Amino acid sequence: xxxxAKDSMEAVFEGWTSTVGKPxxxxxxRMSTRNVDVHYGDKQAIYGVDLDIGKNEVLAMIGPSGCGxxxxxxxxxxxxxxxxxxxITGDIILDGDNIYDKHMDVVNLRARVGMVFQKPNPFPKSxxxxxxxxxxxxxxxxxxxxxxxxxxxxxxxxxxxxEVKDRLDQPATGLSGGQxxxxxxxxxxxxxxxxxxxxxxxxxxxxxxxxxIEELIAELSENYTIAIVTHSMQQxxxxxxxxxxxxxxxxxxxxxxxxxxxxxxxxLTEDYITGRFG
Amino acid sequence: xxxxxxxxxLILIAAISYFFGxxxxxxxxxxxxxxxxxxSLPNYYGLMAAVWAGIPGFVVLSLWxxxxxxxxxxxxxxxxxxxxxxxxxxxTNLLWSEINNLRSGVITNASDPALLTAAExxxxxxxxxxxxxxxxxxxxxxxxxxxxxKLIRPAQKARNQFxxxxxxxxxxxxxxxxxxxxxxxxxVLFESVRFFREVPFFDFIFGTKWSPQIAVTxxxxxxxxxxxxxxxxxxxxxxxxxALLIAVPIGLMxxxxxxxxxxxxxxxxxxxxLEVLAGIPTVVYGFFAALTMAPxxxxxFEGIGVNGVSSESALAAGLVMGIMIIPFVSSLADxxxxxxxxxxxxxxxxxxxxxxxxxxxxxxxxxxxxxxGGILLAASRAIGETMIVVMAAGLAAxxxxxxxEAVTTVTVQIATLLVGDQEFDSAKTLSAFALGLMxxxxxxxxxxxxxxxxxxxxxxxx
Numbered sequence: 212x213x214x215x216a217k218d219s220m221e222a223v224f225e226g227w228t229s230t231v232g233k234p235x236x237x238x239x240x241r242m243s244t245r246n247v248d249v250h251y252g253d254k255q256a257i258y259g260v261d262l263d264i265g266k267n268e269v270l271a272m273i274g275p276s277g278c279g280x281x282x283x284x285x286x287x288x289x290x291x292x293x294x295x296x297x298x299i300t301g302d303i304i305l306d307g308d309n310i311y312d313k314h315m316d317v318v319n320l321r322a323r324v325g326m327v328f329q330k331p332n333p334f335p336k337s338x339x340x341x342x343x344x345x346x347x348x349x350x351x352x353x354x355x356x357x358x359x360x361x362x363x364x365x366x367x368x369x370x371x372x373x374e375v376k377d378r379l380d381q382p383a384t385g386l387s388g389g390q391x392x393x394x395x396x397x398x399x400x401x402x403x404x405x406x407x408x409x410x411x412x413x414x415x416x417x418x419x420x421x422x423x424i425e426e427l428i429a430e431l432s433e434n435y436t437i438a439i440v441t442h443s444m445q446q447x448x449x450x451x452x453x454x455x456x457x458x459x460x461x462x463x464x465x466x467x468x469x470x471x472x473x474x475x476x477x478x479l480t481e482d483y484i485t486g487r488f489g
Numbered sequence: 490x491x492x493x494x495x496x497x498x499l500i501l502i503a504a505i506s507y508f509f510g511x512x513x514x515x516x517x518x519x520x521x522x523x524x525x526x527x528x529s530l531p532n533y534y535g536l537m538a539a540v541w542a543g544i545p546g547f548v549v550l551s552l553w554x555x556x557x558x559x560x561x562x563x564x565x566x567x568x569x570x571x572x573x574x575x576x577x578x579x580x581t582n583l584l585w586s587e588i589n590n591l592r593s594g595v596i597t598n599a600s601d602p603a604l605l606t607a608a609e610x611x612x613x614x615x616x617x618x619x620x621x622x623x624x625x626x627x628x629x630x631x632x633x634x635x636x637x638x639k640l641i642r643p644a645q646k647a648r649n650q651f652x653x654x655x656x657x658x659x660x661x662x663x664x665x666x667x668x669x670x671x672x673x674x675x676x677v678l679f680e681s682v683r684f685f686r687e688v689p690f691f692d693f694i695f696g697t698k699w700s701p702q703i704a705v706t707x708x709x710x711x712x713x714x715x716x717x718x719x720x721x722x723x724x725x726x727x728x729x730x731x732a733l734l735i736a737v738p739i740g741l742m743x744x745x746x747x748x749x750x751x752x753x754x755x756x757x758x759x760x761x762x763l764e765v766l767a768g769i770p771t772v773v774y775g776f777f778a779a780l781t782m783a784p785x786x787x788x789x790f791e792g793i794g795v796n797g798v799s800s801e802s803a804l805a806a807g808l809v810m811g812i813m814i815i816p817f818v819s820s821l822a823d824x825x826x827x828x829x830x831x832x833x834x835x836x837x838x839x840x841x842x843x844x845x846x847x848x849x850x851x852x853x854x855x856x857x858x859x860x861x862g863g864i865l866l867a868a869s870r871a872i873g874e875t876m877i878v879v880m881a882a883g884l885a886a887x888x889x890x891x892x893x894e895a896v897t898t899v900t901v902q903i904a905t906l907l908v909g910d911q912e913f914d915s916a917k918t919l920s921a922f923a924l925g926l927m928x929x930x931x932x933x934x935x936x937x938x939x940x941x942x943x944x945x946x947x948x949x950x951x
Contacts, residue, residue, distance in 0.1 A: 288839070290835065290838065290839060293834075293835075293838060295752060295753075317841075318841045318842075318843055319841065320841070321838065321839060321840060321841035322840070322841040325839065325840065326835075326839035327839075328832060328835055328836060328839070330832055332830070332832035332833055332835065332836040333836075334833060334836065334837070334850075334851050334854075334855070335833075335854065335855045336854065344837070344840060344842075344850065345840040345841065348840070348841065348842050348846050348850075349841060395836065398836075398840065399839070399840065402840060402841065
């Protein structure tokens with residue numbers, strides 16, 4: 212890092228001591244992180260984040276590109292494990308279990324914390340097999356009839372059942388982008404997770420498909436905890452209960468979504484929301 | 490002047506033309522207000538001047554060299570006395586070698602005085618041809634060079650012209666490869682037709698006995714020979730099958746390891762090392778198979794009580810060939826496995842699949858068409874391989890599926906049929922061409938299938 216960049220970064224954080232707002236919750240906590248640092252090699256990407264995510268809550272994470280919100284999201288189900296140079300310290304607790312504990316089985320964890328990605332990524336298999344993939348590898352079902360039921364339920368919950376029920380055996384890659392993304396959500400739901408992480412799930416979709424996904428998020432929040440990273444502030448305002456604003460690896464401000472978007476307390480949050488940078 | 494010095498001179502002329510063409514374009518640019526008002530950069534004017542000066546002369550020179558000796562021989566032959574003209578083809582060939590010997594002074598007294606005249610005529614004609622060639626080439630180079638020089642003016646579209654020239658040059662280069670292939674196919678095809686005139690086609694492809702010995706005189710017993718290609722193709726397929734049995738699993742697994750498991754440090758070391766295998770000359774593999782592998786196998790199988798193990802076995806050749814083609818399988822599989830988008834892997838990991846589950850159920854099915862293509866390419870390589878089997882598999886044309894016996898392959902037979910001085914008019918030597926044709930056909934089919942499969946794979950992520 213050049214001296215200039217370092218100076219300007221320190222200037223940004225001059226007087227920054229801790230997150231504005233209330234990142235922790237008193238009850239109904241599903242996941243909580245305490246003092247989480249993430250390093251990629253020598254470069255630090257996340258600085259001491261404390262954040263709770265409540266049961267049946269939709270938490271939106273916003274911030275300019277490179278602010279670490281996707282990195283933070285991916286630490287929540289240990290997707291960063293696949294990156295060799297990534298190092299994570301601090302505690303991340305899911306229902307009382309530290310997910311970075313030696314005894315935590317990452318296979319189990321990812322069944323409990325599912326993930327939907329930025330670009331729809333259906334497997335090059337049939338629609339049915341895409342949804343059946345998770346239940347099969349986790350051994351959730353024993354009979355074909357049960358599997359059929361799990362697949363149908365997941366597709367219904369992802370509100371795509373009516374569109375695909377007549378062509379379950381056809382390749383998933385033939386679906387439109389929006390349908391593919393809802394299929395990926397169905398695939399995630401099929402293993403009955405507690406938390407669903409969504410990494411900019413609508414960034415590759417057109418406005419109509421986006422609207423359907425947003426409706427779906429609202430429905431899903433009745434049963435699941437959802438953490439969503441988004442670049443669209445309108446989307447964050449529409450779908451989330453609480454919003455967290457990240458800036459250069461630090462959690463700047465957390466609060467009720469309507470408060471963050473109407474009366475942000477921190478200068479950086481205000482600048483971002485009013486479009487002064489980002 | 491000799492043709493090679495003429496060629497060098499032409500290159501020099503072209504280089505000088507480039508230099509002056511460039512200069513001239515800069516000079517003519519003055520009149521229109523500078524280089525920026527030229528149609529093209531000065532470089533292109535220079536290149537076009539070089540093309541004008543060099544290429545026509547080069548074309549004439551190469552045509553001259555190609556047809557020179559044929560034309561001169563034709564002229565000399567037309568002045569032969571009638572007694573010599575009436576001779577057969579092989580006798581005429583003898584005449585020509587005598588003429589050449591006379592000219593080089595190896596012999597001094599000719600069998601026919603007409604030959605002495607012919608030799609003198611030939612020398613005179615060649616001298617004249619040489620002078621004519623020099624004048625024509627250099628004259629043309631000067632003329633077209635001057636034209637090229639004259640053409641240089643600000644409006645000349647030198648860049649477009651040079652692009653067009655370059656396109657033609659590229660096209661001709663690709664045509665050379667195609668014409669060579671076509672030429673090879675036709676030469677093999679014509680010789681095969683001659684073979685099939687002597688041996689019926691169906692006796693060849695369905696016959697089960699291979700013994701291509703034909704005695705010099707017809708009254709020796711067993712002189713007829715047998716040309717059944719089945720044992721050869723069975724031997725080829727047996728060895729190729731053993732080779733693939735080794736290469737496919739090892740190659741695929743090493744590719745999976747390198748792409749999915751190995752850290753970049755390991756990968757950077759192991760991958761080049763694996764590719765060294767592809768760089769070992771096949772002859773070296775051959776004596777490894779014959780001198781190390783085959784005796785070891787014989788000892789091993791005799792040790793566990795299997796008798797009748799041949800010291801040259803299909804197994805030894807197949808094993809070593811398998812090791813040789815591991816890099817083909819692994820580097821092709823490496824490419825297609827790496828081409829599977831990471832988003833698919835993330836999707837699978839995100840659902841809680843382990844690495845091996847992800848590889849088995851997501852990565853492999855997605856990469857399968859490409860992998861199949863790679864395997865087929867490796868198979869055609871195994872079928873066409875010669876040196877290892879020559880040294881390790883033996884020459885006995887046994888029709889057997891037992892990998893411990895000696896078998897022979899199509900390529901081995903072709904090599905042994907054509908080694909040494911042979912006359913190309915007996916069924917024995919001609920059969921090599923028929924074998925070659927069938928082998929070519931087999932590998933061509935495999936390649937076509939492989940390319941079709943690979944093509945379908947490419948369309949999948951577009």
